[in-house]
Amino acid sequence: MSIALSRPVERITRTPFRITTAPLESAGELRVGQLSGPYVAADVLARFLRADGRHVLFTGATADHATAVEARALRRGRSAAEVAAGFRAAIDADWQRAGITFDRIVRARRDRGYGRWLGTLVARLHADGMLATREGPLPYCAPCVRWLHGAHVTGGCPHCGAATDGTGCHACALPYDAAELTRPVCVLCSTPAEPLPCRRLFLPLERFREPLAAYWAALGTPERLTGLFAALLADRLPELPVGQPGEWGVPVPVAGHEGQRVDGRFEAAALELYGRGPDIGRPAPGETLHFGGLRDAVDHTVVLPALLLACRVPPEVRPRPRIRLSAAHGPGADRTWALDALNEFGSDAVRRHAVHGEGAARARAVLDGTWNHWLGQLFASVEELSAGRVPWEAPGGPGWPEHRRRLAHTVRLLRAAYGDGGADTFDPHRAVRLLDATVRMTQALPRAVELPQLAGQLSVAAALTAWAHPVMPEGARRLAGALGVPAGGPVTLDALTAPRPGTLVRPPSAPVFGF
Structure with missing residues (x-):
């Protein structure tokens, strides 16, 4: 499958080193811990390589359609579009003030043609038989008259029991569906959810077991990810939701799934594909390093390669990124506003x-x-x-x-x-x-x-x-x-060479560093 974009991407096609970062939900302002995790470290590497004469593509993205955006809008009595636009502007300003020099930022709500591109991707995957329709229970809040998934629901992780939400567990990072949460509760009104039947689209990973296992074995990932891959392979691989019932996000253009939107974790992987350029089947850069937290790294190493396999991208052109995990403590835990x-x-x-x-x-x-x-x-x-x-x-x-x-x-x-x-x-x-x-x-x-x-x-x-x-x-x-x-x-x-002799030295009025 070849899915084209509508704008020039000459810089992308000749880039031998790519640096990618976790998509950032435009549901709040940046904290220092978020800034620390992927963005500053990635920028340090990008600046060094550029100065060394390397061709670098340093990309970021804002996950404007994240359910956290809609959840915040509902709590504040505002529209999700207003929340996404406002915080996206604040995030851009924080990135700029911190000196983060992206070559490209994918903005789901602002990039012209993105929504059409994502809808086309889902429709073609469905037409190619890569997606499966499943009917099963999904948490529902009767007082709010709302299906609960993503950031709309909290409960216990079905794998480790840690308190989490429907977007994924920060403790173990093993993927799951919101329907698997234990003791699900509505975030908006704190009412215990009731399971109701819901028809949704899923991307079954089990059909890709062998190529995924080979891909994971060749990645050379950190130990925490290696253990996670082993845990996934020890059982039947999960089915990842592609669509969710709701009003916020890109519509699922498949008959029988009207009123549904593309799932946030699926879209996070799609954002990465969109950032690659006009043809997802062309050769990947010579080296890719991805910066992000453990849960995001799962999206990058589980959801993204499964999506590439579903798109029938040949093995020789699939990216094999090295993963740099953000620390769980230290700067990553800093809750100070950036x-x-x-x-x-x-x-x-x-x-x-x-x-x-x-x-x-x-x-x-x-x-x-x-x-x-x-x-x-x-x-x-x-x-x-x-x-x-x-x-x-x-x-x-x-x-x-x-x-x-x-x-x-x-x-x-x-x-x-x-x-x-x-x-x-x-x-x-x-x-x-x-x-x-x-x-x-x-x-x-x-x-x-x-x-x-x-x-x-x-x-x-x-x-x-x-x-x-x-x-x-x-x-x-x-x-x-x-x-x-x-x-x-x-x-x-x-x-290590002195400035040109005779040059007038002009000390700044403020401290040179840390001002």
């Missing part, structure tokens, strides 16, 4: 916290006490020793040759931490530690009293406009502006 943290601490501190887990306040304290303190002393020395301009002398002075050798070793480690060795070496937490070590080592040099010493420290500052840019782009750009050099160059030893 906008509040960004306004109070600045994007540098928030991004550091997102990948290092030190807390935004602590991150800014480190930046003030080390980075900004050293840069303030350096700017003062430039004014005192060289009339505010970069000296003509080459870097040198006591300890400089050994310091340069240490920095050469550091930048090799930094490149690996930024993902130079691929997904296996990507470790932004380690990158922050190496950057801090670079500043501390430079601070430990004898105070500049001669121009070669000054030139040496200026070369380190110039290097940080490239080396720190993936993690802290705002401060790196501010430092580059002060030194008269471009920001965001390749993370290499060549960046």
Whole structure:
């Protein structure tokens, strides 16, 4: 099956490295934990690879049709469309303020042609015999006169018993249907649900058991996902709902299922397909790394490949993404509103916290006490020793040759931490530690009293406009502006070069990092 989109996607077709992130429900503003989980880490990798000359496609999506959007609208007495549009704009602003540089964002409610594309996908799958109609019980709330699924219902996970909702369990992440929840309760009015018969479309996974098992065995996923795949294969593979009764979302264009909408988890996988481009059967990029939480990773490694199999996409062109799971604790647990943290601490501190887990306040304290303190002393020395301009002398002075050798070793480690060795070496937490070590080592040099010493420290500052840019782009750009050099160059030893001699150094009026 080949499903075309209606707009140019030349950039997509030539991209050898793709970075994907979990679709974000436009049902609320971003919290720091959500920002930390996939988005900042993915942006760090994208910035490093772009600076290194790699072709990168970094994509995100907003799940505007999520049932959480409708549930919030019902609680607030507003339309779901208003809620989705308002929070989508707020999310976009938070992403921009945090320096998240997507190449493409799929917005289900705003992208022209998306709804028609998704409806066509469902209709063709049904026509090809890939979907099955099942009639069975589904929770229903009589007082609200509403079918309960997705975010409209809470209950116990049928696999592990944890409290959850109809969208999926955050504890075990094993997929299930809302009809399988134990003790289902309506979210809106807290009334215990009653099961009523409902005819819906499903995508049966059991028919794809062998190719799915082979796909999972070849993925090389984290241990938690490997165990989840084993648990799925130990029993009959589930049937995933494709349609749900309701009023919010893309209509199911299949006779006998009028008044139903495409299920949220099915649509999350479809959003990924839509982001790939005009032909889902063309070869996938050379390498793909997906950032998200465990439940989202299940959508990406279970629902998405099943959908590709149902579309008869050949095995050789199916993407085999590496998965980077968001931490369950640390930054991922931070419930602070992202906008509040960004306004109070600045994007540098928030991004550091997102990948290092030190807390935004602590991150800014480190930046003030080390980075900004050293840069303030350096700017003062430039004014005192060289009339505010970069000296003509080459870097040198006591300890400089050994310091340069240490920095050469550091930048090799930094490149690996930024993902130079691929997904296996990507470790932004380690990158922050190496950057801090670079500043501390430079601070430990004898105070500049001669121009070669000054030139040496200026070369380190110039290097940080490239080396720190993936993690802290705002401060790196501010430092580059002060030194008269471009920001965001390749993370290499060549960046350890003093600015052009005679350049007027223009210290910013505010702190360089963490402002």
